[in-house]
Amino acid sequence: MKPGSSGAIHAPRLILLSLVLLAFGLRLYHLDYQSLWRDEIDAILFARRELSGLAPLFVTPGHNGPLYYLVLHLWIRLTGDSEFAVRYLSLVCGVLGVPVVYVLGRRWVSGTGGSVAAFLCATSPYLIWYGQEGKMYALLLLVSAFSTHVYLQALERNRVYLWASYVLLVAASMYVHLLAVLIVPFHFLLFFLTRPRHRGAWKGWLVTFFVLTLPYVPLVRWEIPLLVGPFTTGHQFYSLPEMLTILFFSFSLHAAPHQSVLAIALYVFLLLGGLLLYVDPRAASARGSMKALLESRRESTILGLYLFVPVVCLFLVSLGMPIFTDRYLITVVPPFLLLLACGVVAVRLRSSALGIVCLGLVLVSNLYVVALQVHTKIKSDFRSAAQYVEEDGRGDLMVFLIPQGRPVFDYYHEDQFAWADAPYTNGGMGPGGVTRAMEEVTEGHQNVWFVVTEAELWDSRGLVQEWFESNSALLGKGSFARVDVYLYSLAAEETGTERGVS
Amino acid sequence: MRNLRRMRGPWRGGSGTVSSLVPVAILSLLAAVFMTQSGATFAYSSFQSPQSPVQTPPPAPAPTEVAPGPPEELPVVPPGESPVVPAEESPGVPPGEEPGEVTTPPAEPGAIPGEEAPPGAPTRAASEEEASSPIRGLSWAVLIDTCVVGLSSVWLCCGGLALVVFVLLMIASLVLRVT
Numbered sequence A: 001m002k003p004g005s006s007g008a009i010h011a012p013r014l015i016l017l018s019l020v021l022l023a024f025g026l027r028l029y030h031l032d033y034q035s036l037w038r039d040e041i042d043a044i045l046f047a048r049r050e051l052s053g054l055a056p057l058f059v060t061p062g063h064n065g066p067l068y069y070l071v072l073h074l075w076i077r078l079t080g081d082s083e084f085a086v087r088y089l090s091l092v093c094g095v096l097g098v099p100v101v102y103v104l105g106r107r108w109v110s111g112t113g114g115s116v117a118a119f120l121c122a123t124s125p126y127l128i129w130y131g132q133e134g135k136m137y138a139l140l141l142l143v144s145a146f147s148t149h150v151y152l153q154a155l156e157r158n159r160v161y162l163w164a165s166y167v168l169l170v171a172a173s174m175y176v177h178l179l180a181v182l183i184v185p186f187h188f189l190l191f192f193l194t195r196p197r198h199r200g201a202w203k204g205w206l207v208t209f210f211v212l213t214l215p216y217v218p219l220v221r222w223e224i225p226l227l228v229g230p231f232t233t234g235h236q237f238y239s240l241p242e243m244l245t246i247l248f249f250s251f252s253l254h255a256a257p258h259q260s261v262l263a264i265a266l267y268v269f270l271l272l273g274g275l276l277l278y279v280d281p282r283a284a285s286a287r288g289s290m291k292a293l294l295e296s297r298r299e300s301t302i303l304g305l306y307l308f309v310p311v312v313c314l315f316l317v318s319l320g321m322p323i324f325t326d327r328y329l330i331t332v333v334p335p336f337l338l339l340l341a342c343g344v345v346a347v348r349l350r351s352s353a354l355g356i357v358c359l360g361l362v363l364v365s366n367l368y369v370v371a372l373q374v375h376t377k378i379k380s381d382f383r384s385a386a387q388y389v390e391e392d393g394r395g396d397l398m399v400f401l402i403p404q405g406r407p408v409f410d411y412y413h414e415d416q417f418a419w420a421d422a423p424y425t426n427g428g429m430g431p432g433g434v435t436r437a438m439e440e441v442t443e444g445h446q447n448v449w450f451v452v453t454e455a456e457l458w459d460s461r462g463l464v465q466e467w468f469e470s471n472s473a474l475l476g477k478g479s480f481a482r483v484d485v486y487l488y489s490l491a492a493e494e495t496g497t498e499r500g501v502s
Numbered sequence B: 001m002r003n004l005r006r007m008r009g010p011w012r013g014g015s016g017t018v019s020s021l022v023p024v025a026i027l028s029l030l031a032a033v034f035m036t037q038s039g040a041t042f043a044y045s046s047f048q049s050p051q052s053p054v055q056t057p058p059p060a061p062a063p064t065e066v067a068p069g070p071p072e073e074l075p076v077v078p079p080g081e082s083p084v085v086p087a088e089e090s091p092g093v094p095p096g097e098e099p100g101e102v103t104t105p106p107a108e109p110g111a112i113p114g115e116e117a118p119p120g121a122p123t124r125a126a127s128e129e130e131a132s133s134p135i136r137g138l139s140w141a142v143l144i145d146t147c148v149v150g151l152s153s154v155w156l157c158c159g160g161l162a163l164v165v166f167v168l169l170m171i172a173s174l175v176l177r178v179t
Helices: A006-028 A038-047 A051-058 A066-079 A083-108 A111-123 A125-131 A137-157 A160-176 A178-193 A199-211 A213-228 A240-252 A261-277 A290-296 A298-320 A326-350 A352-375 A382-392 A405-412 A431-442 A463-471 B018-037 B124-131 B139-178
Strands: A397-401 A419-421 A447-452 A473-480 A483-489 A499-501
Touching: A006 A083, A006 A111, A006 A125, A038 A051, A038 A066, A038 A083, A038 A405, A051 A066, A066 A083, A066 A137, A066 A160, A083 A111, A083 A125, A083 A137, A083 A298, A083 A326, A111 A125, A111 A326, A111 A352, A125 A137, A125 A240, A125 A326, A125 A352, A137 A160, A137 A178, A137 A199, A137 A326, A160 A178, A160 A199, A160 A213, A178 A199, A178 A213, A178 A298, A178 A326, A199 A213, A199 B139, A213 B139, A240 A261, A240 A298, A240 A326, A240 B018, A261 A298, A261 A326, A261 A352, A261 B018, A290 A298, A298 A326, A298 B139, A326 A352, A326 B018, A382 A405, A382 A473, A382 A483, A397 A405, A397 A431, A405 A447, A431 A463, A447 A463
Parallel strands: A397 A419, A397 A447, A473 A499
Antiparallel strands: A447 A483, A473 A483
């Protein structure tokens, strides 16, 4: 077939379509296998609010993603709020991310590089995980990556509608997640790195960056006092190398319980290959001068900055207020994948067979981890816990440890129980205080369900559990992923047969 | 090495040599060994509670009130410490989902008079110490953080000012055009 014929033109589209379908299939499979966890339930509860109740969230301190709740609100009006429906929104966003990564790859690497990057995006365990979670992260990645694409378009074409679209997308991403703003410093630097190509666009660029401050004003109104004030986040502090290591593991092997040295080495090899060995073939033809050398490394340098600038910015913020969590930086997954694609292309240029072997090994690793993710109960399994309680049929009170478990339990458990929260003991409360609090809480009740999840956040010494063990008889126990339920009889004379489930 | 350079067939690509991959491969292997032995937090163990286990969610209010905010999603202020801003409100549970019978509200953390933490028990202060930055006390860390905040403020001020000027110029040009 001659180059340029219709078949050759359609081949990349067919590849992309296949990758989109692959991404869809991988995200759809066992979409509702994991039980909803407390963050997803919170998103649902926010989204169930009326619009009048959602609007204030846009200016309320501490809200990560008011725009996502708004989108989810409209979505569940159409589809309902079942696990499948809520997560399907993230699935759609995750699938749409594949063509966006492809377009970025085609621009920064090559046609092949774009396809490899889209392939990695479609099969990435990390992206599949968040493409199956009823939270804002898949949408965040989509909006953020698309804003980068539109920004590059605006720099090239310098059209008002493109600049306006860019402002809207960045503003939207800020309200999908607060830390999306960390991509803006990279965009700022990108202008200077590509300036010779886009010299005429500086006026539009300048105005855009000034206008970009406007949507941020409502956020900064509460963010600045928070940053300079004596506010503690509860997040652990991580050094920059620790942050980078965590991000690397998350983006590559994600749910793999055992980190194989060879698997890690493969990812490091491709990443370093992308950073150090990848040379832009268009610029590499002009050999000899230092300028030509720098020109040929520009794309990998840009991708390196795309990957590291938001991470370094978050680290700087974390120096005063630790706030690092890997998913907050999901916006840097595209450059990570693009650099891996650069690595594959760089290896392929040296040895096509080795390039294919590397890509094949990444695919094997991805599919292995994805298989683990969708066949292992990883999130707190409140669905099974609620089913266990329902099947048992006894009990007249539910005590929750931690309180955040109650809305999750309620989502799965139709019948209403009287309920109470276990006392918070991490503040220093001793056994005497626990006794008084628990006697007050359980007064007048005979059979009490004790639902325990993430107990270390609330009662790290296990005092509440001790109280139950010394003041009641265990009638039944169910252990599920990250959730345990116990049925205790508070009547001293009553004893029953223990029912255990693992 | 010479043999590597002479490689032909499928192991030979369009440009460069396979030998140039060897240092990168060795470096990757060393980095992988270092990373696996560094005791880094693996993603598997941090799905649901990525933050330190010493994190303390805010105290639970009475069941009839709005539940406390999810500890994962927002910066949480430990109990007893008055936040600069009100803590995030968790979504209210619709009335139909409230339990039929409301039990006695649980004790407010630390509200029991005369209650003392047993010796050796982890106290909130200790937890906070671990949870917050270990280099928080260092002046350079605070300085960098203040610089970041300052830069953000300057950016905003400049942006706001430039916008005002831009709008004024637009109005002026329109007025001039009309006149």
